[in-house]
Amino acid sequence: MSNHEVSKVFYRGKSHEFMVVVQSPQDYRRYRKDPSVPLVDVLNSFKVFVTRAGTQGIIDEASRSMLENEFGTKNQDEIIRKVLRDGEFQEQKYTYKTNYDSTNDTMGARVAH
Structure with a gap:
């Protein structure tokens, strides 16, 4: 299993909630203290997302x-x-299992004869 953290900032608009993804909480706090920090040092991507059905809904x-x-x-x-x-x-912290398990561990290497 693997843990993954996602840091997001939500903005509640008139009719939608918008979201940007930041690299880390530290980068976001640094930007909040000093807005002259380049966005490239703060953002995970330069995309603005819209959420449907709240912050946990479809993005x-x-x-x-x-x-x-x-x-x-x-x-x-x-x-x-x-x-x-x-x-x-x-x-948010996400935990997920990777699907990279081997399915042939007990068969060993097989060579065509």
Whole structure:
């Protein structure tokens, strides 16, 4: 089993919740103290997502028209900065099992004769 942490910032808009994924809680805190920190040092990706059915629901990439209607701009950096500044930080831990188990351990190497 493997543990994986995901750090996200949620922004509650007029009609949708938006989300960006940050690299770590430390990077997010550093940005909050100093907004001049480059976004590339904070974000996991430069995508803004929209959640459906709350913060634990389905997540899709937000469309340009959805972002422009909510934030009044198409500038992705401005939108991300607003989400980071006014959003709510959330960290989740996921545990999952990998499917890389061997299925032929007892048969040994087989050679065609």
